[in-house]
Amino acid sequence: MSDVLKPSRKTPPPEMAAISPPLSPTLKLKKVPKELSPEESSEVPDNYVSYTLRNNKPRDPITWNNIFRELNYLTLFILTVTPAIAIWGLFTVQMQWKTAAFSVFYYFFTGLGVTAGYHRLWAHRCYNASRPLQYFLAAAGTGAVEGSIKWWCRGHRAHHRYTDTELDPYNAHKGFWWSHIGWMLVKPRFKPGTVDISDLSKSPVVRWQHRWYVPLILGMGFGIPTMVPGLLWGDFLGGFVFAGAARLTFVHHSTFCVNSLAHWLGETPFDDKHTPRDHVVTALVTIGEGYHNFHHQFPMDYRNAIKWYQYDPTKWFIWICSRFGLASHLKSFPDNEVRKGQLTMQLKRLRETQDMLEWPVDGEELPVISWQSFQKQSETRPLIAVAGFIHDVASFMDQHPGGRNLLAKNIGKDATAAFFGGVYDHSNAAHNLLAMKRVGALHGGMAHGSEERMIPPSQKLRVARYNEMGSPYNSSTALSDGEGLLGY
Ligand SMILES: [Zn+2]
Ligand SMILES: [Zn+2]
Numbered sequence: 001m002s003d004v005l006k007p008s009r010k011t012p013p014p015e016m017a018a019i020s021p022p023l024s025p026t027l028k029l030k031k032v033p034k035e036l037s038p039e040e041s042s043e044v045p046d047n048y049v050s051y052t053l054r055n056n057k058p059r060d061p062i063t064w065n066n067i068f069r070e071l072n073y074l075t076l077f078i079l080t081v082t083p084a085i086a087i088w089g090l091f092t093v094q095m096q097w098k099t100a101a102f103s104v105f106y107y108f109f110t111g112l113g114v115t116a117g118y119h120r121l122w123a124h125r126c127y128n129a130s131r132p133l134q135y136f137l138a139a140a141g142t143g144a145v146e147g148s149i150k151w152w153c154r155g156h157r158a159h160h161r162y163t164d165t166e167l168d169p170y171n172a173h174k175g176f177w178w179s180h181i182g183w184m185l186v187k188p189r190f191k192p193g194t195v196d197i198s199d200l201s202k203s204p205v206v207r208w209q210h211r212w213y214v215p216l217i218l219g220m221g222f223g224i225p226t227m228v229p230g231l232l233w234g235d236f237l238g239g240f241v242f243a244g245a246a247r248l249t250f251v252h253h254s255t256f257c258v259n260s261l262a263h264w265l266g267e268t269p270f271d272d273k274h275t276p277r278d279h280v281v282t283a284l285v286t287i288g289e290g291y292h293n294f295h296h297q298f299p300m301d302y303r304n305a306i307k308w309y310q311y312d313p314t315k316w317f318i319w320i321c322s323r324f325g326l327a328s329h330l331k332s333f334p335d336n337e338v339r340k341g342q343l344t345m346q347l348k349r350l351r352e353t354q355d356m357l358e359w360p361v362d363g364e365e366l367p368v369i370s371w372q373s374f375q376k377q378s379e380t381r382p383l384i385a386v387a388g389f390i391h392d393v394a395s396f397m398d399q400h401p402g403g404r405n406l407l408a409k410n411i412g413k414d415a416t417a418a419f420f421g422g423v424y425d426h427s428n429a430a431h432n433l434l435a436m437k438r439v440g441a442l443h444g445g446m447a448h449g450s451e452e453r454m455i456p457p458s459q460k461l462r463v464a465r466y467n468e469m470g471s472p473y474n475s476s477t478a479l480s481d482g483e484g485l486l487g488y
Helices: 014-019 048-055 073-092 097-123 131-142 149-161 176-185 198-202 204-211 213-233 236-259 280-285 292-297 313-323 335-356 371-377 404-409 428-435
Strands: 383-386 389-392 438-442
Touching (some): 097 313, 131 213, 149 198, 149 204, 213 236, 371 383
Antiparallel strands (some): 383 389, 389 438
């Protein structure tokens, strides 16, 4: 290591010493208690997830012996009895079209409470909502019976912060059904990773909903959907079965798909570090939450879909609210940064294609030979010099579109001028093919100013990683001093 790179061990200048804490030989770093979050701790581990997993014992694996102890009975009850009522009703209760239409409306109403309210407003703070809109969304979201805003957002923030790890409550690496529903049916194996929800704890609307949660779910989940069809057109039972139970089953599995389907089906146009994916089918079943690859990259963006034709009714709802003055400060990630993500993914795919193709031998790997040696060796094999490289055209003599004779005439010669227009101005494809026939580099190379001819058109624009810039396939670095011989 050079002196320049050595860390300085000099004593700090007086002004720095003045602000440094006094050093004491008795001062020792305290061991961080397990429950401290990285924010609370003065000692930051290299990786909070692995640190936490190392220092916390998970609950025992679920087996047939302990399954009854590990089940979450309340969730299990809600998620089995609700669809059971819906299935029973489908076969026994006459469906009225008004009730059917109201059920669809109520599905979107309660679904939007979760997507526009729980998710984009409270979990991600994508926009500001007026107090009336907050109460509206809190009430609507309660009708989806998915826990209080505070509980839901605590888990969802952990899902984003610790995506695809054991600290993510619905870790997609544990399988489709685990992330869809399994994680709710049993007690969590690990406590979800620490997150900050102090903003939610301070919100009067969140506190109001948390406090009155049980009466609210009974009213919004089953009371309203039973009473509206009952009082308006006399269909209490239909309201309970279709707008209540069947609608709730759909809302449940629709929003659960954001954790399962959206981490399983589709493309990764913005980033492929984690499992979230974009797919129109997921968007259709989740009221627009299906562009989940975008969402995980830009979670504070009020949009999931950025193109006007993509299905994102939650975004449209928020935008309309903003037009009516009910919502404001809609956040969008800078388009420039969004496009950087897209470009990176496109380059990755192009790099895969680039790596699948065969390329000319790198100039640095070719033997460098003198003009005399080139001419001598041309007597025994058809060698032609073009743009500083020596090419063996034996396999091409009978395929040359200009005829065998034109090639034969240039054996042992520098055909650069002839190739680049003197006889025929060859196509880019011809230049690319010629480069594949390189067997050596000519000592002395190209005349100054015409180096560009050394690089085949297919290699003038390439996908290179930061640590490869200027090295791979770089013909301009091919020539070096010294003399070599063509290898046979
Ligand atoms: Zn997700
Ligand atoms: Zn989210």
